[in-house]
Amino acid sequence: MIPQTAAEKLLVPGEDAGERLDRFLARALSVQVERARALVAQGRVRIRGRTCSPHRKLFGGEEVEVTRPAPRAAAAAADEPALAALFDDPDCLVVDKPAGLPVEPARPGAPSAVGAASRLGRFDVAGRALPGLAHRLDRDTSGCLLLARHDRALAALKGAFEAGRVEKSYLALVAGTPPDEGRLDTPYARDPADPRRFTGRVASARRARLRYRVRERLRGAALVEVRLETGRTHQIRVQLSEAGYPVLGDAVYGVAAPGLARQALHAWRLAFPAPSGAAVAVEAPVPADLARAVAALREEPRG
Structure with missing residues:
Protein backbone atom coordinates (compact mmCIF):
# COMPACT_ATOMS: atom_id res chain seq x y z
CA MET A 1 0.00 0.00 0.00
CA ILE A 2 1.02 3.64 -0.38
CA PRO A 3 3.02 4.88 2.64
CA GLN A 4 0.89 7.32 4.65
CA THR A 5 1.95 10.27 6.79
CA ALA A 6 1.33 8.09 9.89
CA ALA A 7 4.42 6.44 11.34
CA GLU A 8 5.76 3.36 9.55
CA LYS A 9 7.68 0.89 11.71
CA LEU A 10 10.58 -1.09 10.28
CA LEU A 11 12.25 -3.94 12.15
CA VAL A 12 15.99 -4.20 11.45
CA PRO A 13 16.87 -7.83 10.62
CA GLY A 14 19.75 -9.40 12.49
CA GLU A 15 21.71 -9.84 9.26
CA ASP A 16 21.75 -6.05 8.84
CA ALA A 17 23.84 -5.56 11.98
CA GLY A 18 26.60 -3.06 11.20
CA GLU A 19 24.67 -1.43 8.35
CA ARG A 20 24.37 2.36 8.28
CA LEU A 21 20.93 3.77 8.99
CA ASP A 22 20.67 5.74 5.73
CA ARG A 23 21.55 2.70 3.61
CA PHE A 24 19.15 0.46 5.49
CA LEU A 25 16.34 2.99 5.03
CA ALA A 26 17.05 3.40 1.33
CA ARG A 27 16.71 -0.33 0.83
CA ALA A 28 13.74 -0.83 3.17
CA LEU A 29 11.77 2.09 1.73
CA SER A 30 12.91 1.61 -1.91
CA VAL A 31 14.18 5.19 -2.13
CA GLN A 32 17.47 6.84 -3.06
CA VAL A 33 20.04 7.15 -0.28
CA GLU A 34 19.78 10.95 -0.57
CA ARG A 35 16.02 10.73 0.10
CA ALA A 36 16.65 8.52 3.15
CA ARG A 37 19.23 10.99 4.51
CA ALA A 38 16.78 13.87 4.03
CA LEU A 39 14.13 12.05 6.09
CA VAL A 40 16.67 11.54 8.88
CA ALA A 41 17.84 15.18 8.70
CA GLN A 42 14.21 16.37 8.95
CA GLY A 43 13.78 14.45 12.21
CA ARG A 44 11.33 12.03 10.62
CA VAL A 45 13.28 8.90 11.61
CA ARG A 46 13.46 7.75 15.22
CA ILE A 47 14.90 4.82 17.12
CA ARG A 48 13.54 4.31 20.64
CA GLY A 49 11.80 7.66 20.28
CA ARG A 50 14.96 9.60 19.49
CA THR A 51 16.24 11.18 16.31
CA CYS A 52 19.64 10.02 15.15
CA SER A 53 22.42 10.46 12.61
CA PRO A 54 22.05 8.97 9.11
CA HIS A 55 25.48 7.37 9.65
CA ARG A 56 24.40 5.53 12.79
CA LYS A 57 25.41 1.87 12.74
CA LEU A 58 22.57 -0.54 13.41
CA PHE A 59 22.81 -3.49 15.78
CA GLY A 60 19.94 -5.58 14.41
CA GLY A 61 16.61 -6.04 16.12
CA GLU A 62 15.87 -2.31 16.49
CA GLU A 63 12.54 -0.84 15.49
CA VAL A 64 12.96 2.19 13.24
CA GLU A 65 10.00 4.57 13.10
CA VAL A 66 9.60 6.65 9.93
CA THR A 67 7.06 9.45 9.45
CA ARG A 68 7.02 10.66 5.87
CA PRO A 69 5.73 14.10 4.88
CA ALA A 70 2.76 14.43 2.58
CA PRO A 71 3.92 14.28 -1.07
CA ARG A 72 4.67 17.63 -2.71
CA ALA A 73 2.14 18.70 -5.30
CA ALA A 74 3.49 19.32 -8.82
CA ALA A 75 2.71 22.20 -11.17
CA ALA A 76 -0.52 21.46 -13.04
CA ALA A 77 -1.01 21.97 -16.78
CA ALA A 78 -4.41 23.23 -17.85
CA ASP A 79 -4.39 21.59 -21.29
CA GLU A 80 -3.61 17.99 -20.34
CA PRO A 81 -6.08 15.42 -21.68
CA ALA A 82 -8.09 13.05 -19.51
CA LEU A 83 -6.41 9.64 -19.74
CA ARG A 165 9.08 -10.60 -16.73
CA VAL A 166 7.18 -7.87 -18.60
CA GLU A 167 5.77 -8.60 -22.07
CA LYS A 168 5.47 -5.58 -24.35
CA SER A 169 3.68 -5.99 -27.67
CA TYR A 170 3.31 -3.22 -30.24
CA LEU A 171 1.42 -2.77 -33.49
CA ALA A 172 3.37 -1.09 -36.28
CA LEU A 173 2.37 -0.12 -39.78
CA VAL A 174 5.44 -0.60 -41.98
CA ALA A 175 6.36 -0.11 -45.61
CA GLY A 176 7.31 -3.07 -47.79
CA THR A 177 6.72 -6.81 -47.59
CA PRO A 178 8.38 -8.25 -44.50
CA PRO A 179 8.51 -12.05 -44.01
CA ASP A 180 5.56 -13.60 -42.21
CA GLU A 181 7.61 -13.59 -39.02
CA GLY A 182 11.16 -12.94 -37.92
CA ARG A 183 13.58 -12.03 -35.14
CA LEU A 184 16.04 -9.13 -35.12
CA ASP A 185 19.13 -9.25 -32.89
CA THR A 186 21.67 -6.46 -33.48
CA PRO A 187 24.19 -4.29 -31.68
CA TYR A 188 22.70 -0.99 -30.53
CA ALA A 189 24.21 2.43 -29.92
CA ARG A 190 23.94 6.10 -30.76
CA ASP A 191 24.66 6.88 -34.38
CA PRO A 192 28.21 8.31 -34.61
CA ALA A 193 27.03 10.60 -37.42
CA ASP A 194 24.09 12.01 -35.41
CA PRO A 195 23.92 11.51 -31.61
CA ARG A 196 20.17 12.20 -31.68
CA ARG A 197 19.65 8.96 -33.61
CA PHE A 198 20.32 5.30 -32.82
CA THR A 199 21.55 2.47 -35.02
CA GLY A 200 22.24 -1.25 -35.02
CA ARG A 201 25.00 -0.88 -37.62
CA VAL A 202 27.88 -0.09 -35.29
CA ALA A 203 30.00 -2.22 -33.00
CA SER A 204 28.52 -2.18 -29.50
CA ALA A 205 28.37 -4.43 -26.46
CA ARG A 206 24.68 -3.50 -26.07
CA ARG A 207 22.22 -5.67 -27.97
CA ALA A 208 18.68 -5.02 -29.15
CA ARG A 209 16.30 -7.93 -29.76
CA LEU A 210 12.72 -8.19 -30.94
CA ARG A 211 10.37 -10.60 -32.66
CA TYR A 212 7.67 -9.72 -35.16
CA ARG A 213 4.89 -11.33 -37.18
CA VAL A 214 2.70 -9.98 -39.94
CA ARG A 215 -0.94 -9.60 -38.90
CA GLU A 216 -2.20 -8.21 -42.20
CA ARG A 217 -0.72 -7.46 -45.61
CA LEU A 218 -1.80 -4.19 -47.25
CA ARG A 219 -1.03 -2.25 -50.42
CA GLY A 220 2.74 -1.71 -50.26
CA ALA A 221 2.68 -2.07 -46.49
CA ALA A 222 1.98 -4.47 -43.65
CA LEU A 223 0.52 -4.34 -40.17
CA VAL A 224 2.96 -6.17 -37.89
CA GLU A 225 2.87 -7.20 -34.25
CA VAL A 226 6.20 -6.65 -32.51
CA ARG A 227 7.27 -8.30 -29.23
CA LEU A 228 10.17 -6.50 -27.58
CA GLU A 229 12.80 -8.61 -25.84
CA THR A 230 14.85 -5.55 -24.89
CA GLY A 231 13.68 -1.98 -24.33
CA ARG A 232 16.13 0.32 -26.12
CA THR A 233 15.30 3.90 -27.05
CA HIS A 234 13.66 4.06 -30.52
CA GLN A 235 14.35 0.32 -30.87
CA ILE A 236 11.38 -0.79 -32.98
CA ARG A 237 11.67 2.18 -35.31
CA VAL A 238 15.41 1.66 -35.80
CA GLN A 239 15.50 -2.10 -36.20
CA LEU A 240 12.55 -2.35 -38.58
CA SER A 241 13.91 0.51 -40.68
CA GLU A 242 17.37 -1.01 -40.94
CA ALA A 243 15.81 -4.38 -41.81
CA GLY A 244 14.10 -2.71 -44.79
CA TYR A 245 10.61 -2.24 -43.32
CA PRO A 246 10.45 1.35 -42.00
CA VAL A 247 7.56 2.50 -39.85
CA LEU A 248 5.13 4.68 -41.80
CA GLY A 249 4.88 8.29 -40.69
CA ASP A 250 8.21 8.19 -38.84
CA ALA A 251 9.99 11.43 -39.72
CA VAL A 252 13.35 10.24 -38.33
CA TYR A 253 13.82 6.60 -39.36
CA GLY A 254 10.79 5.84 -41.53
CA VAL A 255 8.88 7.11 -44.55
CA ALA A 256 6.04 9.60 -44.95
CA ALA A 257 2.49 8.32 -45.21
CA PRO A 258 -0.53 10.31 -46.46
CA GLY A 259 -2.99 11.00 -43.66
CA LEU A 260 -0.58 10.08 -40.87
CA ALA A 261 0.77 12.94 -38.76
CA ARG A 262 2.93 10.69 -36.57
CA GLN A 263 4.76 7.38 -36.53
CA ALA A 264 2.41 4.41 -36.92
CA LEU A 265 3.44 2.71 -33.69
CA HIS A 266 1.08 1.69 -30.89
CA ALA A 267 1.94 0.04 -27.54
CA TRP A 268 -0.91 -2.41 -27.88
CA ARG A 269 -0.49 -4.97 -25.08
CA LEU A 270 1.29 -5.07 -21.72
CA ALA A 271 1.51 -8.11 -19.44
CA PHE A 272 3.31 -7.85 -16.11
CA PRO A 273 3.40 -9.11 -12.52
CA ALA A 274 1.79 -6.46 -10.31
CA PRO A 275 3.52 -5.70 -6.99
CA SER A 276 0.52 -7.39 -5.31
CA GLY A 277 1.48 -10.65 -7.03
CA ALA A 278 -1.40 -10.59 -9.53
CA ALA A 279 -0.69 -11.40 -13.18
CA VAL A 280 -1.99 -8.46 -15.22
CA ALA A 281 -2.53 -8.21 -18.99
CA VAL A 282 -4.08 -5.15 -20.63
CA GLU A 283 -4.67 -3.96 -24.18
CA ALA A 284 -5.02 -0.41 -25.48
CA PRO A 285 -7.58 0.01 -28.29
CA VAL A 286 -6.14 0.89 -31.70
CA PRO A 287 -6.44 4.69 -32.01
CA ALA A 288 -8.57 6.23 -34.74
CA ASP A 289 -5.69 7.63 -36.83
CA LEU A 290 -4.01 4.22 -37.17
CA ALA A 291 -7.32 2.49 -37.85
CA ARG A 292 -8.00 4.99 -40.67
CA ALA A 293 -4.51 4.46 -42.12
CA VAL A 294 -4.97 0.68 -42.17
CA ALA A 295 -8.41 1.02 -43.77
CA ALA A 296 -7.04 3.33 -46.46
CA LEU A 297 -4.30 0.87 -47.34
CA ARG A 298 -6.86 -1.93 -47.71
CA GLU A 299 -8.78 -0.06 -50.37
CA GLU A 300 -8.03 -0.60 -54.04
CA PRO A 301 -6.64 2.53 -55.75
CA ARG A 302 -9.21 4.33 -57.86
CA GLY A 303 -8.50 4.35 -61.56
Missing part, protein backbone atom coordinates in the same frame (compact mmCIF):
# COMPACT_ATOMS: atom_id res chain seq x y z
CA ALA A 84 -8.24 6.32 -19.87
CA ALA A 85 -7.17 3.89 -17.12
CA LEU A 86 -6.66 0.37 -18.47
CA PHE A 87 -5.71 -1.06 -15.07
CA ASP A 88 -5.73 0.45 -11.59
CA ASP A 89 -4.90 -0.88 -8.14
CA PRO A 90 -3.32 0.56 -4.95
CA ASP A 91 0.20 -0.01 -6.33
CA CYS A 92 0.14 0.81 -10.01
CA LEU A 93 -1.79 2.19 -12.93
CA VAL A 94 -1.79 1.56 -16.69
CA VAL A 95 -3.05 4.42 -18.84
CA ASP A 96 -3.72 4.71 -22.56
CA LYS A 97 -1.32 7.47 -23.65
CA PRO A 98 -2.37 9.38 -26.77
CA ALA A 99 0.12 10.17 -29.53
CA GLY A 100 1.62 13.65 -29.29
CA LEU A 101 1.67 13.75 -25.49
CA PRO A 102 5.17 13.44 -23.99
CA VAL A 103 5.57 11.10 -21.05
CA GLU A 104 7.37 13.76 -18.98
CA PRO A 105 6.91 17.55 -19.20
CA ALA A 106 9.38 19.47 -21.33
CA ARG A 107 9.31 22.24 -18.69
CA PRO A 108 7.47 22.81 -15.40
CA GLY A 109 3.75 23.07 -16.04
CA ALA A 110 3.94 21.71 -19.61
CA PRO A 111 1.48 18.94 -20.57
CA SER A 112 2.62 15.36 -20.00
CA ALA A 113 1.25 11.86 -19.44
CA VAL A 114 2.72 11.87 -15.93
CA GLY A 115 0.93 15.12 -15.12
CA ALA A 116 -2.37 13.97 -16.59
CA ALA A 117 -2.17 10.62 -14.77
CA SER A 118 -1.49 12.36 -11.44
CA ARG A 119 -5.20 13.24 -11.32
CA LEU A 120 -6.13 9.54 -11.25
CA GLY A 121 -5.80 8.86 -7.54
CA ARG A 122 -3.01 9.21 -4.98
CA PHE A 123 0.73 9.04 -5.73
CA ASP A 124 3.79 9.36 -3.53
CA VAL A 125 7.04 8.71 -5.39
CA ALA A 126 10.30 10.28 -4.18
CA GLY A 127 8.21 12.60 -2.03
CA ARG A 128 6.19 13.98 -4.95
CA ALA A 129 2.51 13.53 -5.79
CA LEU A 130 3.38 12.20 -9.23
CA PRO A 131 3.45 8.70 -10.76
CA GLY A 132 6.73 6.81 -10.97
CA LEU A 133 7.87 5.73 -14.43
CA ALA A 134 8.64 2.04 -14.80
CA HIS A 135 9.29 2.52 -18.56
CA ARG A 136 8.75 5.14 -21.26
CA LEU A 137 7.10 5.65 -24.64
CA ASP A 138 8.13 8.05 -27.38
CA ARG A 139 6.04 11.21 -27.62
CA ASP A 140 4.34 10.07 -30.85
CA THR A 141 3.81 6.45 -29.79
CA SER A 142 0.37 5.74 -28.37
CA GLY A 143 -0.80 3.03 -25.99
CA CYS A 144 -0.07 1.28 -22.69
CA LEU A 145 2.02 3.19 -20.16
CA LEU A 146 2.72 1.57 -16.77
CA LEU A 147 3.02 3.88 -13.75
CA ALA A 148 3.76 3.28 -10.06
CA ARG A 149 1.81 4.83 -7.20
CA HIS A 150 4.60 4.65 -4.59
CA ASP A 151 8.31 3.95 -4.18
CA ARG A 152 8.10 0.25 -3.35
CA ALA A 153 5.83 -0.39 -6.33
CA LEU A 154 8.23 1.47 -8.62
CA ALA A 155 11.15 -0.67 -7.41
CA ALA A 156 9.13 -3.85 -7.95
CA LEU A 157 8.04 -2.87 -11.46
CA LYS A 158 11.54 -1.84 -12.50
CA GLY A 159 12.80 -5.15 -11.17
CA ALA A 160 10.22 -6.99 -13.29
CA PHE A 161 11.37 -5.14 -16.41
CA GLU A 162 15.03 -5.87 -15.67
CA ALA A 163 14.26 -9.56 -15.09
CA GLY A 164 12.40 -9.85 -18.42
Whole structure:
Protein backbone atom coordinates (compact mmCIF):
# COMPACT_ATOMS: atom_id res chain seq x y z
CA MET A 1 0.00 0.00 0.00
CA ILE A 2 1.02 3.64 -0.38
CA PRO A 3 3.02 4.88 2.64
CA GLN A 4 0.89 7.32 4.65
CA THR A 5 1.95 10.27 6.79
CA ALA A 6 1.33 8.09 9.89
CA ALA A 7 4.42 6.44 11.34
CA GLU A 8 5.76 3.36 9.55
CA LYS A 9 7.68 0.89 11.71
CA LEU A 10 10.58 -1.09 10.28
CA LEU A 11 12.25 -3.94 12.15
CA VAL A 12 15.99 -4.20 11.45
CA PRO A 13 16.87 -7.83 10.62
CA GLY A 14 19.75 -9.40 12.49
CA GLU A 15 21.71 -9.84 9.26
CA ASP A 16 21.75 -6.05 8.84
CA ALA A 17 23.84 -5.56 11.98
CA GLY A 18 26.60 -3.06 11.20
CA GLU A 19 24.67 -1.43 8.35
CA ARG A 20 24.37 2.36 8.28
CA LEU A 21 20.93 3.77 8.99
CA ASP A 22 20.67 5.74 5.73
CA ARG A 23 21.55 2.70 3.61
CA PHE A 24 19.15 0.46 5.49
CA LEU A 25 16.34 2.99 5.03
CA ALA A 26 17.05 3.40 1.33
CA ARG A 27 16.71 -0.33 0.83
CA ALA A 28 13.74 -0.83 3.17
CA LEU A 29 11.77 2.09 1.73
CA SER A 30 12.91 1.61 -1.91
CA VAL A 31 14.18 5.19 -2.13
CA GLN A 32 17.47 6.84 -3.06
CA VAL A 33 20.04 7.15 -0.28
CA GLU A 34 19.78 10.95 -0.57
CA ARG A 35 16.02 10.73 0.10
CA ALA A 36 16.65 8.52 3.15
CA ARG A 37 19.23 10.99 4.51
CA ALA A 38 16.78 13.87 4.03
CA LEU A 39 14.13 12.05 6.09
CA VAL A 40 16.67 11.54 8.88
CA ALA A 41 17.84 15.18 8.70
CA GLN A 42 14.21 16.37 8.95
CA GLY A 43 13.78 14.45 12.21
CA ARG A 44 11.33 12.03 10.62
CA VAL A 45 13.28 8.90 11.61
CA ARG A 46 13.46 7.75 15.22
CA ILE A 47 14.90 4.82 17.12
CA ARG A 48 13.54 4.31 20.64
CA GLY A 49 11.80 7.66 20.28
CA ARG A 50 14.96 9.60 19.49
CA THR A 51 16.24 11.18 16.31
CA CYS A 52 19.64 10.02 15.15
CA SER A 53 22.42 10.46 12.61
CA PRO A 54 22.05 8.97 9.11
CA HIS A 55 25.48 7.37 9.65
CA ARG A 56 24.40 5.53 12.79
CA LYS A 57 25.41 1.87 12.74
CA LEU A 58 22.57 -0.54 13.41
CA PHE A 59 22.81 -3.49 15.78
CA GLY A 60 19.94 -5.58 14.41
CA GLY A 61 16.61 -6.04 16.12
CA GLU A 62 15.87 -2.31 16.49
CA GLU A 63 12.54 -0.84 15.49
CA VAL A 64 12.96 2.19 13.24
CA GLU A 65 10.00 4.57 13.10
CA VAL A 66 9.60 6.65 9.93
CA THR A 67 7.06 9.45 9.45
CA ARG A 68 7.02 10.66 5.87
CA PRO A 69 5.73 14.10 4.88
CA ALA A 70 2.76 14.43 2.58
CA PRO A 71 3.92 14.28 -1.07
CA ARG A 72 4.67 17.63 -2.71
CA ALA A 73 2.14 18.70 -5.30
CA ALA A 74 3.49 19.32 -8.82
CA ALA A 75 2.71 22.20 -11.17
CA ALA A 76 -0.52 21.46 -13.04
CA ALA A 77 -1.01 21.97 -16.78
CA ALA A 78 -4.41 23.23 -17.85
CA ASP A 79 -4.39 21.59 -21.29
CA GLU A 80 -3.61 17.99 -20.34
CA PRO A 81 -6.08 15.42 -21.68
CA ALA A 82 -8.09 13.05 -19.51
CA LEU A 83 -6.41 9.64 -19.74
CA ALA A 84 -8.24 6.32 -19.87
CA ALA A 85 -7.17 3.89 -17.12
CA LEU A 86 -6.66 0.37 -18.47
CA PHE A 87 -5.71 -1.06 -15.07
CA ASP A 88 -5.73 0.45 -11.59
CA ASP A 89 -4.90 -0.88 -8.14
CA PRO A 90 -3.32 0.56 -4.95
CA ASP A 91 0.20 -0.01 -6.33
CA CYS A 92 0.14 0.81 -10.01
CA LEU A 93 -1.79 2.19 -12.93
CA VAL A 94 -1.79 1.56 -16.69
CA VAL A 95 -3.05 4.42 -18.84
CA ASP A 96 -3.72 4.71 -22.56
CA LYS A 97 -1.32 7.47 -23.65
CA PRO A 98 -2.37 9.38 -26.77
CA ALA A 99 0.12 10.17 -29.53
CA GLY A 100 1.62 13.65 -29.29
CA LEU A 101 1.67 13.75 -25.49
CA PRO A 102 5.17 13.44 -23.99
CA VAL A 103 5.57 11.10 -21.05
CA GLU A 104 7.37 13.76 -18.98
CA PRO A 105 6.91 17.55 -19.20
CA ALA A 106 9.38 19.47 -21.33
CA ARG A 107 9.31 22.24 -18.69
CA PRO A 108 7.47 22.81 -15.40
CA GLY A 109 3.75 23.07 -16.04
CA ALA A 110 3.94 21.71 -19.61
CA PRO A 111 1.48 18.94 -20.57
CA SER A 112 2.62 15.36 -20.00
CA ALA A 113 1.25 11.86 -19.44
CA VAL A 114 2.72 11.87 -15.93
CA GLY A 115 0.93 15.12 -15.12
CA ALA A 116 -2.37 13.97 -16.59
CA ALA A 117 -2.17 10.62 -14.77
CA SER A 118 -1.49 12.36 -11.44
CA ARG A 119 -5.20 13.24 -11.32
CA LEU A 120 -6.13 9.54 -11.25
CA GLY A 121 -5.80 8.86 -7.54
CA ARG A 122 -3.01 9.21 -4.98
CA PHE A 123 0.73 9.04 -5.73
CA ASP A 124 3.79 9.36 -3.53
CA VAL A 125 7.04 8.71 -5.39
CA ALA A 126 10.30 10.28 -4.18
CA GLY A 127 8.21 12.60 -2.03
CA ARG A 128 6.19 13.98 -4.95
CA ALA A 129 2.51 13.53 -5.79
CA LEU A 130 3.38 12.20 -9.23
CA PRO A 131 3.45 8.70 -10.76
CA GLY A 132 6.73 6.81 -10.97
CA LEU A 133 7.87 5.73 -14.43
CA ALA A 134 8.64 2.04 -14.80
CA HIS A 135 9.29 2.52 -18.56
CA ARG A 136 8.75 5.14 -21.26
CA LEU A 137 7.10 5.65 -24.64
CA ASP A 138 8.13 8.05 -27.38
CA ARG A 139 6.04 11.21 -27.62
CA ASP A 140 4.34 10.07 -30.85
CA THR A 141 3.81 6.45 -29.79
CA SER A 142 0.37 5.74 -28.37
CA GLY A 143 -0.80 3.03 -25.99
CA CYS A 144 -0.07 1.28 -22.69
CA LEU A 145 2.02 3.19 -20.16
CA LEU A 146 2.72 1.57 -16.77
CA LEU A 147 3.02 3.88 -13.75
CA ALA A 148 3.76 3.28 -10.06
CA ARG A 149 1.81 4.83 -7.20
CA HIS A 150 4.60 4.65 -4.59
CA ASP A 151 8.31 3.95 -4.18
CA ARG A 152 8.10 0.25 -3.35
CA ALA A 153 5.83 -0.39 -6.33
CA LEU A 154 8.23 1.47 -8.62
CA ALA A 155 11.15 -0.67 -7.41
CA ALA A 156 9.13 -3.85 -7.95
CA LEU A 157 8.04 -2.87 -11.46
CA LYS A 158 11.54 -1.84 -12.50
CA GLY A 159 12.80 -5.15 -11.17
CA ALA A 160 10.22 -6.99 -13.29
CA PHE A 161 11.37 -5.14 -16.41
CA GLU A 162 15.03 -5.87 -15.67
CA ALA A 163 14.26 -9.56 -15.09
CA GLY A 164 12.40 -9.85 -18.42
CA ARG A 165 9.08 -10.60 -16.73
CA VAL A 166 7.18 -7.87 -18.60
CA GLU A 167 5.77 -8.60 -22.07
CA LYS A 168 5.47 -5.58 -24.35
CA SER A 169 3.68 -5.99 -27.67
CA TYR A 170 3.31 -3.22 -30.24
CA LEU A 171 1.42 -2.77 -33.49
CA ALA A 172 3.37 -1.09 -36.28
CA LEU A 173 2.37 -0.12 -39.78
CA VAL A 174 5.44 -0.60 -41.98
CA ALA A 175 6.36 -0.11 -45.61
CA GLY A 176 7.31 -3.07 -47.79
CA THR A 177 6.72 -6.81 -47.59
CA PRO A 178 8.38 -8.25 -44.50
CA PRO A 179 8.51 -12.05 -44.01
CA ASP A 180 5.56 -13.60 -42.21
CA GLU A 181 7.61 -13.59 -39.02
CA GLY A 182 11.16 -12.94 -37.92
CA ARG A 183 13.58 -12.03 -35.14
CA LEU A 184 16.04 -9.13 -35.12
CA ASP A 185 19.13 -9.25 -32.89
CA THR A 186 21.67 -6.46 -33.48
CA PRO A 187 24.19 -4.29 -31.68
CA TYR A 188 22.70 -0.99 -30.53
CA ALA A 189 24.21 2.43 -29.92
CA ARG A 190 23.94 6.10 -30.76
CA ASP A 191 24.66 6.88 -34.38
CA PRO A 192 28.21 8.31 -34.61
CA ALA A 193 27.03 10.60 -37.42
CA ASP A 194 24.09 12.01 -35.41
CA PRO A 195 23.92 11.51 -31.61
CA ARG A 196 20.17 12.20 -31.68
CA ARG A 197 19.65 8.96 -33.61
CA PHE A 198 20.32 5.30 -32.82
CA THR A 199 21.55 2.47 -35.02
CA GLY A 200 22.24 -1.25 -35.02
CA ARG A 201 25.00 -0.88 -37.62
CA VAL A 202 27.88 -0.09 -35.29
CA ALA A 203 30.00 -2.22 -33.00
CA SER A 204 28.52 -2.18 -29.50
CA ALA A 205 28.37 -4.43 -26.46
CA ARG A 206 24.68 -3.50 -26.07
CA ARG A 207 22.22 -5.67 -27.97
CA ALA A 208 18.68 -5.02 -29.15
CA ARG A 209 16.30 -7.93 -29.76
CA LEU A 210 12.72 -8.19 -30.94
CA ARG A 211 10.37 -10.60 -32.66
CA TYR A 212 7.67 -9.72 -35.16
CA ARG A 213 4.89 -11.33 -37.18
CA VAL A 214 2.70 -9.98 -39.94
CA ARG A 215 -0.94 -9.60 -38.90
CA GLU A 216 -2.20 -8.21 -42.20
CA ARG A 217 -0.72 -7.46 -45.61
CA LEU A 218 -1.80 -4.19 -47.25
CA ARG A 219 -1.03 -2.25 -50.42
CA GLY A 220 2.74 -1.71 -50.26
CA ALA A 221 2.68 -2.07 -46.49
CA ALA A 222 1.98 -4.47 -43.65
CA LEU A 223 0.52 -4.34 -40.17
CA VAL A 224 2.96 -6.17 -37.89
CA GLU A 225 2.87 -7.20 -34.25
CA VAL A 226 6.20 -6.65 -32.51
CA ARG A 227 7.27 -8.30 -29.23
CA LEU A 228 10.17 -6.50 -27.58
CA GLU A 229 12.80 -8.61 -25.84
CA THR A 230 14.85 -5.55 -24.89
CA GLY A 231 13.68 -1.98 -24.33
CA ARG A 232 16.13 0.32 -26.12
CA THR A 233 15.30 3.90 -27.05
CA HIS A 234 13.66 4.06 -30.52
CA GLN A 235 14.35 0.32 -30.87
CA ILE A 236 11.38 -0.79 -32.98
CA ARG A 237 11.67 2.18 -35.31
CA VAL A 238 15.41 1.66 -35.80
CA GLN A 239 15.50 -2.10 -36.20
CA LEU A 240 12.55 -2.35 -38.58
CA SER A 241 13.91 0.51 -40.68
CA GLU A 242 17.37 -1.01 -40.94
CA ALA A 243 15.81 -4.38 -41.81
CA GLY A 244 14.10 -2.71 -44.79
CA TYR A 245 10.61 -2.24 -43.32
CA PRO A 246 10.45 1.35 -42.00
CA VAL A 247 7.56 2.50 -39.85
CA LEU A 248 5.13 4.68 -41.80
CA GLY A 249 4.88 8.29 -40.69
CA ASP A 250 8.21 8.19 -38.84
CA ALA A 251 9.99 11.43 -39.72
CA VAL A 252 13.35 10.24 -38.33
CA TYR A 253 13.82 6.60 -39.36
CA GLY A 254 10.79 5.84 -41.53
CA VAL A 255 8.88 7.11 -44.55
CA ALA A 256 6.04 9.60 -44.95
CA ALA A 257 2.49 8.32 -45.21
CA PRO A 258 -0.53 10.31 -46.46
CA GLY A 259 -2.99 11.00 -43.66
CA LEU A 260 -0.58 10.08 -40.87
CA ALA A 261 0.77 12.94 -38.76
CA ARG A 262 2.93 10.69 -36.57
CA GLN A 263 4.76 7.38 -36.53
CA ALA A 264 2.41 4.41 -36.92
CA LEU A 265 3.44 2.71 -33.69
CA HIS A 266 1.08 1.69 -30.89
CA ALA A 267 1.94 0.04 -27.54
CA TRP A 268 -0.91 -2.41 -27.88
CA ARG A 269 -0.49 -4.97 -25.08
CA LEU A 270 1.29 -5.07 -21.72
CA ALA A 271 1.51 -8.11 -19.44
CA PHE A 272 3.31 -7.85 -16.11
CA PRO A 273 3.40 -9.11 -12.52
CA ALA A 274 1.79 -6.46 -10.31
CA PRO A 275 3.52 -5.70 -6.99
CA SER A 276 0.52 -7.39 -5.31
CA GLY A 277 1.48 -10.65 -7.03
CA ALA A 278 -1.40 -10.59 -9.53
CA ALA A 279 -0.69 -11.40 -13.18
CA VAL A 280 -1.99 -8.46 -15.22
CA ALA A 281 -2.53 -8.21 -18.99
CA VAL A 282 -4.08 -5.15 -20.63
CA GLU A 283 -4.67 -3.96 -24.18
CA ALA A 284 -5.02 -0.41 -25.48
CA PRO A 285 -7.58 0.01 -28.29
CA VAL A 286 -6.14 0.89 -31.70
CA PRO A 287 -6.44 4.69 -32.01
CA ALA A 288 -8.57 6.23 -34.74
CA ASP A 289 -5.69 7.63 -36.83
CA LEU A 290 -4.01 4.22 -37.17
CA ALA A 291 -7.32 2.49 -37.85
CA ARG A 292 -8.00 4.99 -40.67
CA ALA A 293 -4.51 4.46 -42.12
CA VAL A 294 -4.97 0.68 -42.17
CA ALA A 295 -8.41 1.02 -43.77
CA ALA A 296 -7.04 3.33 -46.46
CA LEU A 297 -4.30 0.87 -47.34
CA ARG A 298 -6.86 -1.93 -47.71
CA GLU A 299 -8.78 -0.06 -50.37
CA GLU A 300 -8.03 -0.60 -54.04
CA PRO A 301 -6.64 2.53 -55.75
CA ARG A 302 -9.21 4.33 -57.86
CA GLY A 303 -8.50 4.35 -61.56
